[in-house]
Amino acid sequence: MRTIDWVNGAVEIIDQTALPGELRVLRLHTVGELIAAIQSLAVRGAPALGVAGAFGVALAARVHQDDPAALAVAVQKIESARPTAVNLARGAQRAARLLPLGPDAVLAEACAVRDDEVAASHAMATRGADLVTELCGDRPRLLTHCNTGGLAAVVLGTALGVVGELHRRDRLAGVIASETRPLLQGARLTSWELTRWGIEHRVAVDSAGPFLMARGEVDAVILGADRICANGDVINKIGSYAHALGARRAGIPFLVVAPESTVDLDTAAGTEVEIEDRGAAEVTAHGDAVNPAFDITPHDLVTAIVTDRRVIRLDRGETTA
Known part of the structure; x- marks a missing residue:
């Protein structure tokens, strides 16, 4: 569908x-x-x-x-x-x-x-699967965040499209899907899509991600983006920045998969982006809450950005321009 x-x-x-x-x-x-x-x-x-x-x-x-x-x-x-x-x-x-x-x-x-967007999803899946295999070898264990499958696109998806392609090639060991608080797009939507695809996976609370990386249970983090700035800063669902820090500490790749339509060369850096606040009601009915829907992952924590047209190796000094 x-x-x-x-x-x-x-x-x-x-x-x-x-x-x-x-x-x-x-x-x-x-x-x-x-x-x-x-x-x-x-x-x-x-x-x-x-x-x-x-x-x-x-x-x-x-x-x-x-x-x-x-x-x-x-x-x-x-x-x-x-x-x-x-x-x-x-x-x-x-x-x-x-x-x-x-x-x-x-x-x-x-x-x-x-x-x-349909064509872009297929191109990203192929290019991203090739990169994951290059960086991680055969049958990696991947951690995803939020939902980046067909539900986030039209079909197939962005980062989860790469996961699906690795599974199709029989080159995937398993997936950890972070819950993605507060609306649980990972636990509700990503888990639903992975189950439909027959992909072995586990759900973890968001805060467990960096520890699981440190414990050697994750070979790479792969997620999408809502905006990629000219300097490579990545705007994505809240919690992405913490996973990027965990990946850097663990010495594993942090990969962003998004179509070229998400690359915004008119916005110089993440600090220029209006971060949507979803309001307290989604978090708690007991007192005030702060509920940013997105966060900013600095470009120096990103290993590579995969689009439907190219792979940008930020770890090698390449740029989005």
Whole structure:
């Protein structure tokens, strides 16, 4: 199944808030419904958000084609529905460039965004699996964070796509999926996808990751990104920075897998990125809480970045430019 697609005049998504208990498909007919799905994390993951942004503009073009002011407002709302991941705004902007040509042209471009992400997932899986084998040898044990499978993309995924390709080659020993607090995308979504793929795995609390690395139970950390800055700083789900520190201490590779659409050369460093705060309610009902949704992993802790077009070896001084 595709995580997100255009079907008979509406956007269809797998509702990720219902997993793993229920595989539920939502049909979204309006921009408001799409934005609500994005903000509730019914659809999430950088590549999937890029597609959602493009399809959102396609929805807006159909409703507001005779009202340019309302159309501009709708596009702006889509772009800013979640501020940290760059793909959402980029997908919306790419589709919006076709607005002067009419709704059909916008939809065709949105579908092209979807198709590009599908192709990117397959390219990243191959390139990433080759790199993991080069760095770690045969049958490595990998630690993942958050969810980077088909649920975060359209099909296959980013970092978890690499895991799947290693499994297909019979060159994977096992996976540790960190729970990924507070919404448990690792324990709920990654574990669900790995089970469907028949991949042996264990779930660990986030804070256990660095200790498991130190104890020699992990050969590499592999995760995705919501934005990669010009200097190589990686913006990803909260907890990624701690895994990067653990990997550096343990002397194992820390690998980031994300499409070129996530590389943001207009943002110099992670300190320039607005980090979304999800609010206290997701963490506790007893007092105040701080709940940043993402963190910043400095580029000097990253071994390599794998995209659909290249491998950037930051440990060798290569850059994203």
